[in-house]
Each structure stands twice: as C-alpha cells, then as structure tokens.
Amino acid sequence: MSLNKKTVDDINAKGKRVLVRCDFNVPLKDGVITDETRIVAALPTIKKLIADGGKVILCSHLGKVKNGPNEGESLAPVAKRLSEKLGKEVVFVSDYHVTGEEATKAVANMKDGDVVLLQNTRFRGAEETKNGEEFSKELADLADIYVCDAFGSSHRAHASVAGVTKFIRAKGGENVVGYLMEKEINFLGNAVENPVRPFVAILGGAKVADKLNVISNLLEKCDTLIIGGGMAYTFLKAQGAEVGTSLVDDTKLDYCKEMLAKADKLGKKLLLPIDTVVASAFPNPIDAEIPVETVDCDHIPADKLGLDIGPKTAELYADAVKSAKTVVWNGPMGVFENPILAKGTIAVAKALAETDATTIIGGGDSAAAVNTLGYGDKMTHISTGGGASLEFLEGKELPGVMAADDK
Ligand SMILES: Nc1ncnc2c1ncn2[C@@H]1O[C@H](COP(=O)(O)OP(=O)(O)O)[C@@H](O)[C@H]1O
Numbered sequence: 001m002s003l004n005k006k007t008v009d010d011i012n013a014k015g016k017r018v019l020v021r022c023d024f025n026v027p028l029k030d031g032v033i034t035d036e037t038r039i040v041a042a043l044p045t046i047k048k049l050i051a052d053g054g055k056v057i058l059c060s061h062l063g064k065v066k067n068g069p070n071e072g073e074s075l076a077p078v079a080k081r082l083s084e085k086l087g088k089e090v091v092f093v094s095d096y097h098v099t100g101e102e103a104t105k106a107v108a109n110m111k112d113g114d115v116v117l118l119q120n121t122r123f124r125g126a127e128e129t130k131n132g133e134e135f136s137k138e139l140a141d142l143a144d145i146y147v148c149d150a151f152g153s154s155h156r157a158h159a160s161v162a163g164v165t166k167f168i169r170a171k172g173g174e175n176v177v178g179y180l181m182e183k184e185i186n187f188l189g190n191a192v193e194n195p196v197r198p199f200v201a202i203l204g205g206a207k208v209a210d211k212l213n214v215i216s217n218l219l220e221k222c223d224t225l226i227i228g229g230g231m232a233y234t235f236l237k238a239q240g241a242e243v244g245t246s247l248v249d250d251t252k253l254d255y256c257k258e259m260l261a262k263a264d265k266l267g268k269k270l271l272l273p274i275d276t277v278v279a280s281a282f283p284n285p286i287d288a289e290i291p292v293e294t295v296d297c298d299h300i301p302a303d304k305l306g307l308d309i310g311p312k313t314a315e316l317y318a319d320a321v322k323s324a325k326t327v328v329w330n331g332p333m334g335v336f337e338n339p340i341l342a343k344g345t346i347a348v349a350k351a352l353a354e355t356d357a358t359t360i361i362g363g364g365d366s367a368a369a370v371n372t373l374g375y376g377d378k379m380t381h382i383s384t385g386g387g388a389s390l391e392f393l394e395g396k397e398l399p400g401v402m403a404a405d406d407k
C-alpha cells in the first residue's frame, strides 16, 4: 500500500518554520523517561528537517492532563532527552499556555536548523482535545508548514493533529506527514490489504470496549483470529460459559455472538482460550505474589477471575502462529506485569519471535511485553501506536492522515 499523501520529501523546508506534531507521550517514572521508543521513532523526520535548514518547531501531548497543567506532565524531560539524541540544543518553551509570547519569541529567534519544543498541548485542555479553532490558529500562526508525525495520536481529531491544518492551508501553507507516519501506514496497510497467508491476528489486553470493534473488520481480512487477555471472557460468556468475576463487557455479548457466527459463515478460525489461570482477586500491587490455579474455561469458579491464558491455550495459540506468514498482535494474553500471570504472553511472544512470518506488534503494552522479554529485534515492526493502529486496522480513517495534503 502506498500512502497517497504528501510527505516531508515533498516540501522545501529551507528557511521555513515547520511545525511538527510528534507523539512524545512517553512513560515517566519520577520525572525520568522509562521508554524512549517514541522519541527515537521521531528522529528521522526531525533530522531530515534540520539537515534541510528548516526551523523545526516540535509539539506533542503528554499524559491525560486530567487536573490541569502541572510539572509532572511537562515536556521538559523530553526536551532534554531529545537534545541528547540529536546532539544539539533543543530550546524548550516551558510556558503552560503552549503558544503565546514565549513561544512567539523563541520562534522569532530561530536560525535555520534550530529546534524548539513547545509545552504539552494538553495543557490547553478542551481547546486541544475538542479541536478548538483558536488554539488551532495560534499553532498555525507559529509556522509556514505543518508536519504530522504523531502516529500514536493520529486517531485523535485534536487541535494539534487536525485543526491546525485548516489554518496552515488557509494561508497557503502545506500539510504533510512525516517518515514515521509513512512507515507505520505502509506496514499496517500492507499487512491487512495484501497479507501473505495464512494471516493470523491476535487480540488481547484490557481495553475490551475499544478493541472488540476491530474484530468485525479483521475477520474479513485474516484467516485465523486469536482472542486472549481480558477480552476473551466476554466471548466465553457469550457462548454461555460461567466466567466468574472476569473482565466482561456485558453490552457486547450480542456483538460477540454475531462475531462467532460471522467467523463461521466466512469459514475463518476464531480461537478462544480453552484453559485459564484464575485467582480470587486482581493482584494489588500488580506484581503481588498471589495464589492462582489453572482451570478449563468451562470450569471457571463463580468467585474467581481469569488473569492469563492457560498452558493448553498457549500451546494452541503458539501452534496457530507457527504456520502463519503474517501475524498482527495487539494486547497481552494476561496480566503480564505479574510474573505469575505472564506465561501466556511470553508463550505467544516466543512463538512470534521464532516464526519467519512478518510480525507486527501494536499497542504500548504488547510492545513493552515484547521488549521486556528481549524479543523486540525479532519482530518485523513494532508500532508506536496502540489505539491508532487498531483504528487503522478497523478500517477507520485517521484524522492525522486525512488532514494532510493529497499527493
Ligand atoms: N484477563 C485480564 N484481566 C484483566 N486485565 C488484563 C487481562 N489480561 C491482560 N490484562 C491487562 O491488559 C493491559 C493491557 O491492555 P491494553 O491497554 O488493551 O493493551 P495494549 O496497551 O497492548 O493496547 C495490561 O495492563 C494487562 O495487565
């Protein structure tokens, strides 16, 4: 699949103010970045624009910013790490207003090839997340050209992803996508549009409501759909099984029944767990040493909840992966943060690492699981976006892609 949108290769950045929306939403612990994947992934576009002599103005959100602007969600640590990675100064605009006097001055002082990072765009609250016109225009006022390279946020129709493009276009500026966007869309697009078969899709994790919606579309594309993690129990319950206190979305039971029927009708395999590791309660803290037992899925005790796939399921899933030529994986098979409940996720990650299939991992937690287990470099592509990659696989149009100029 080739992306029919203008990219950074189609612009002349020399001497121009280029606003680049990145996804620098990195995990932080006590102010320290614990995973720099998203910063590293943004470097090719930034380096290209520096080399071309553009004035590179970066922006991003960080975290959910539920309680207003605060130092804990400032992009300051990102500015520092980015500066180390680029080997050059990154001027950080610490102003919680994001745009405004400090930002305008910093941009006015830029020379060709300089880099400025604006403060967390979510510090503007609903103006950012509701795609506010004023904030969109203020962002556009800072630049001549806009580049969206925030794949992980490209499913959000926010001011810094979508709204800004309208105002750039209104003054005759170009809106393009960066190298990371291009790479992600090409990998994910090819995987679902022209997959080398058998094509196996694996879904797990806890965002049941979000992820169930992708199933209908994936069933049409894949040969085998594997369900694990928290979303398996809604399916098991839809089949009439007792699932105890496991994670279930009761509003999706009919949908799951429809999906089981759809798989049948299309002649696709839809694999569900046959055994599961259960406990009396969700571990707290998450890595607590809790007593567990393994039961068959038709024997889940009413007062227990499933927290990992069992060994028989792990073997079944690993077998399905072995013969695959394309595998897309989103969401862990269990509560992998706890070593006692990580075995199912490890088994699937290992099966993916050992196959010669094209393997594509989407989702922060799936990527973290694969990297922690040391299998990162065995995968063909690890996506920087969880929600974004799923919405793309669902067949939805991503606002961050839509907003760019057509080629
Ligand atoms: N059976 C389960 N019950 C509850 N939570 C689960 C279960 N299996 C996995 N999880 C949790 O799902 C979380 C990841 O889900 P999600 O955010 O949907 O995945 P991703 O970030 O890969 O998209 C992990 O924190 C994991 O502990």
Ligand SMILES: O=C(OP(=O)(O)O)[C@H](O)COP(=O)(O)O
Pocket (backbone or CB within 6 Å): 023, 025, 063, 064, 152, 153, 156, 363, 364, 384, 385, 386, 387, 388
């Ligand atoms: O981390 C992100 O999404 P992801 O957890 O789905 O990969 C993106 O930065 C989007 O963040 P958001 O879900 O707060 O809009």
